[in-house]
Amino acid sequence: MTERLGYRDIKREVFRRIRNNEWGPGTLLPGEIELAGEFGCARATVNRAMQELSDDGIIERRRKGGSRVKLAPVRQITFEIPLIRTEIESKGATYHYELKSSSLPKAPRWLRARLNLIENAQVRHVQCLHYADGAPYQFEDRWINLAAVQRASDADFSKISPNEWLVSEVPYTNAEVRFSASTTVATVAKHLKTIIGEPSFLAERTTWLAETPVTYVRFYFARGYQMVARY
Amino acid sequence: MTERLGYRDIKREVFRRIRNNEWGPGTLLPGEIELAGEFGCARATVNRAMQELSDDGIIERRRKGGSRVKLAPVRQITFEIPLIRTEIESKGATYHYELKSSSLPKAPRWLRARLNLIENAQVRHVQCLHYADGAPYQFEDRWINLAAVQRASDADFSKISPNEWLVSEVPYTNAEVRFSASTTVATVAKHLKTIIGEPSFLAERTTWLAETPVTYVRFYFARGYQMVARY
DNA sequence: ACGATTATTATGTCTATACATAAAAAGGAA
DNA sequence: TTCCTTTTTATGTATAGACATAATAATCGT
Numbered sequence: 001m002t003e004r005l006g007y008r009d010i011k012r013e014v015f016r017r018i019r020n021n022e023w024g025p026g027t028l029l030p031g032e033i034e035l036a037g038e039f040g041c042a043r044a045t046v047n048r049a050m051q052e053l054s055d056d057g058i059i060e061r062r063r064k065g066g067s068r069v070k071l072a073p074v075r076q077i078t079f080e081i082p083l084i085r086t087e088i089e090s091k092g093a094t095y096h097y098e099l100k101s102s103s104l105p106k107a108p109r110w111l112r113a114r115l116n117l118i119e120n121a122q123v124r125h126v127q128c129l130h131y132a133d134g135a136p137y138q139f140e141d142r143w144i145n146l147a148a149v150q151r152a153s154d155a156d157f158s159k160i161s162p163n164e165w166l167v168s169e170v171p172y173t174n175a176e177v178r179f180s181a182s183t184t185v186a187t188v189a190k191h192l193k194t195i196i197g198e199p200s201f202l203a204e205r206t207t208w209l210a211e212t213p214v215t216y217v218r219f220y221f222a223r224g225y226q227m228v229a230r231y
Numbered sequence: 232m233t234e235r236l237g238y239r240d241i242k243r244e245v246f247r248r249i250r251n252n253e254w255g256p257g258t259l260l261p262g263e264i265e266l267a268g269e270f271g272c273a274r275a276t277v278n279r280a281m282q283e284l285s286d287d288g289i290i291e292r293r294r295k296g297g298s299r300v301k302l303a304p305v306r307q308i309t310f311e312i313p314l315i316r317t318e319i320e321s322k323g324a325t326y327h328y329e330l331k332s333s334s335l336p337k338a339p340r341w342l343r344a345r346l347n348l349i350e351n352a353q354v355r356h357v358q359c360l361h362y363a364d365g366a367p368y369q370f371e372d373r374w375i376n377l378a379a380v381q382r383a384s385d386a387d388f389s390k391i392s393p394n395e396w397l398v399s400e401v402p403y404t405n406a407e408v409r410f411s412a413s414t415t416v417a418t419v420a421k422h423l424k425t426i427i428g429e430p431s432f433l434a435e436r437t438t439w440l441a442e443t444p445v446t447y448v449r450f451y452f453a454r455g456y457q458m459v460a461r462y
Numbered sequence: 463a464c465g466a467t468t469a470t471t472a473t474g475t476c477t478a479t480a481c482a483t484a485a486a487a488a489g490g491a492a
Numbered sequence: 493t494t495c496c497t498t499t500t501t502a503t504g505t506a507t508a509g510a511c512a513t514a515a516t517a518a519t520c521g522t
Binding site: 019021062077081082083086176178183197198200201221224226229 | 246249251256289300304309409430
Binding site for chain 4: 463464465466467468470474475476477479481482488489491492
């Protein structure tokens with residue numbers, strides 16, 4: 001008696017054939033009913049396997065057209081974006097946080113443009129530093145739109161970072177992230193204890209709650225930082 | 232008569248309640264049977280919705296424990312990594328490619344260590360440049376393990392980039408990608424026409440076909456490059 | 463030959479039912 | 493109490509059957 005196959009087995013086997021070039025790029029794959037016959041399972045089981053392969057960007061599926069192996073594998077990388085604290089602690093390092101400055105200015109013009117704020121809009125501006133094993137790891141330069149998160153005006157960021165505070169206050173947001181290589185400027189160099197002019201990995205994030213702009217933040221990483229992903 | 236609800240509707244509605252803080256972080260959600268009752272559909276339909284919310288990192292599910300809203304929304308960013316040519320052309324720019332150097336050296340020590348190659352392993356080393364609207368866009372510095380891809384030894388990279396050639400030769404691979412901010416060195420500056428010492432966005436990719444190391448490549452991006460993602 | 467209509471077909475999704483499995487909860491022995 | 497075993501339960505997965513839907517293929521009238 002043969003083993004009973006689950007959708008994972010089928011997914012694995014179909015992927016194996018694709019990887020071994022038994023089914024090369026562009027090949028029209030057997031239909032779900034045919035595969036179900038071969039593997040001795042229900043069509044729904046094959047369907048789930050193929051659906052996931054499609055989600056993973058391995059195959060392309062069209063009604064009536066059938067499934068075929070993707071020609072140009074527009075492969076996708078997925079990065080998990082944890083809290084800085086989690087990231088540091090998961091490396092086995094000790095996390096430590098320090099508030100550097102905090103103010104309630106009117107939003108400067110460039111920020112108003114970026115977040116689409118009205119003139120005279122008030123924001124909270126916070127700068128802070130995240131340490132790993134006592135060494136500066138990331139400098140956070142954040143602007144919070146008070147019209148979106150009123151409680152941010154009197155929140156105490158000396159113990160908890162604005163990052164973590166916001167996650168607990170406004171958990172589910174849309175965001176745009178930009179990664180780039182920047183030149184370290186004096187203010188950042190002072191905190192990260194790096195040299196002015198050196199390359200620094202920069203992550204910028206703009207966040208909305210539905211349509212309302214919530215926050216814009218720049219994360220400057222210490223020298224040598226690498227963002228890693230596997231797929 | 233009420234509309235018939237599909238798993239997308241249920242997923243949307245559950246997510247809406249989470250976002251509106253009706254179900255805050257950590258909340259234990261109703262069980263699948265209960266939700267199926269509320270929405271008037273089969274448990275399998277609710278199951279699919281919840282499964283996807285779990286994949287998206289919105290909720291956490293455990294057998295017997297039930298589903299709960301994630302405390303720290305470890306949301307994930309997905310970058311699409313198209314071919315450079317596709318990336319450039321999708322911006323409406325004209326793509327142009329130029330081979331800069333090509334050789335068949337023995338793998339240097341650092342590469343052997345990285346790809347876990349035997350001593351005296353032969354590799355193909357290719358340097359080339361990708362242009363957008365005539366301006367240097369990305370410098371590609373690639374090493375191909377000939378033991379994994381023999382045809383790479385006499386492939387002609389003067390017309391087609393090693394990137395595209397490899398995609399058609401070795402379709403589905405595992406890869407590790409590292410992004411960082413690097414200092415522009417002389418050789419790269421010469422090709423990208425930037426200044427030595429300037430920050431440059433660097434992407435490194437190591438690729439395996441099953442267990443066999445296939446290629447290691449460095450992509451140096453021109454000044455001002457940003458990698459963008461939304462979620 | 464050509465355009466419009468109709469038939470066919472592979473995937474998309476839902477349902478009801480069943481059993482599997484991990485993990486919490488309850489119970490029992492020491 | 494503490495540790496071990498048993499029960500319970502929510503999710504995980506498989507199945508057969510049904511209908512929906514999009515897109516191709518076939519047909520038909522001109």
